[in-house]
Amino acid sequence: MTKEKNNKPSKELPLGFVDRQEKELLVRDFIISNIKEIMIKYGFQYLETPSFEYSDSIGKFLPDKDRPDEGVFSFKDENKWMSLRYDLTAPLARYVAKNYLEIPKPFKRYQLGTVWRNEKPGPGRFREFLQFDADFVGTKSLQADAELCVMISEILEKCGLTKSEYVIKISSRKITEELFKKININENQQKLTTLRALDKIDRLGWSGVKELLGAGRKDKSGDYTKGANLKSKDIKVIEETLKKKSPDTEDLVEIFKIFKNYNFNNFEFDPSVIRGLEYYTGAIFEVNLKFDVTNNRGQVIQFGSIGGGGRYDNLVNNFGNFDAPATGISIGLDRLVYALMQKKEFKVKQSKPVVICVFDKNSMKEYINVQLILRKAGISTEIYPGESKLKKQMEYANKIKSPAVILYGEDEIKSGKPTLRNLRNGKEQSIKINELANEIKKII
RNA sequence: GCAGCAGUAGCUCAGUUGGUUAGAGCACUAGUUUGUGGAACUAGGGGUCGGUGGUUCGAAUCCACCCUGCUGUACCA
Structure with a gap:
């Protein structure tokens, strides 16, 4: 390499994009083959939609309407903006709306596909990654919500996780709705700030969340986050709600009954599960690992959940007037791969010539x-x-x-x-x- | 986005208070062995010290800005 190297193309990758090598891909293939096998057993249809959608098909459902295109990769084709999809749920809603008369109702489909997010990447977290989604569209039955959890659990165990290594945390948007009524919060921004604060209880603990519900919080690096400015008596009410050991909303009571019929018990009621989305309307799920994940220097890192989902009864209606209440769950496959590869006993056979x-x-x-x-x-x-x-x-x-x-x-x-x-x-x-x-x- | 820390060979790093031609280990190439890998030995290639500008007789070292990475935090459909 000489002076000319300045004129040569860069060998660096764009931020958040990675080359994936065989070792990793074989683990991914192993997971995918397990998923497909179980999807067939559960009777879901296989679907593929394109990587690009018109921006308004996915953009207008963004939670923060004041910055509709932030977070997605977009470009202008002729005169229309198109974007790389950021999840598989919005394209499903578009697909259902487009094919409403032909598809069976309810419609059960699963999908494996790459999604792109224009955000800051983290450990095991990229700007391009593979997602698995399974959804029920067109049913209000809580049997669907329950079955999704049972199914995810079967997939994880088939991939080699034991019951003590993962848990599905469950809550319901109905719990927070009641809470907001009780403490009389109506303003949307304040609701969002409150929900986001609650979502962080895993990492920050109640004391950190309390700060975020009040005036605000300073993090380790000295950065300051503004809080929701709730009154201390309201914060007290929230604290009581979070202490609940069993749900008192009808939907979760019903779902937990169904779990019993399935003999499924690797779940946990956790009212702090929020999943930040505005579009959820009922039950919410989050798939969490219970073992430490480390980076390549051996440090334990904040890994977060490997998947989640919930009920979203209004999403398809954004495309018109459809009777399409829905519920779904998704897994970030690359995150699961990253975590699985850390288990010492995990081995995938590679046949070399x-x-x-x-x-x-x-x-x-x-x-x-x-x-x-x-x-x-x-x-x-x-x-x-x-x-x-x-x-x-x-x-x-x-x-x-x-x-x-x-x-x-x-x-x-x-x-x-x-x-x-x-x-x-x-x-x-x-x-x-x-x-x-x-x-x-x-x-x- | 905000904050802290860091960028020296393909990788991991050393480089003393600014002082000749910038070092080590691993990896790579060739040979010891023209039909034998994983060990050893010998030799060799590879760096505008992240970039640009400044201070200085002199900068990898000091200053400014920029870029990139890591960690936390924010956002996360």
């Missing part, structure tokens, strides 16, 4: 013959992709973690018995071509 070394270009036909036989037997096999000294070829095989190499030089070709070298223990044996596949299977 057996490498056939190249001694002499004129013997290519012989190498190909061995390759065809092994591939036919279902063994991942490659002829060394290059022209190097044997030492280089061995180093290559070692580097890609190949289980074995096949040495098929002049002498071996003459006798029809290639040498199989086990790269884990260095042992070599000379084997007839037609017995090669079976021998290799013993090694793998």
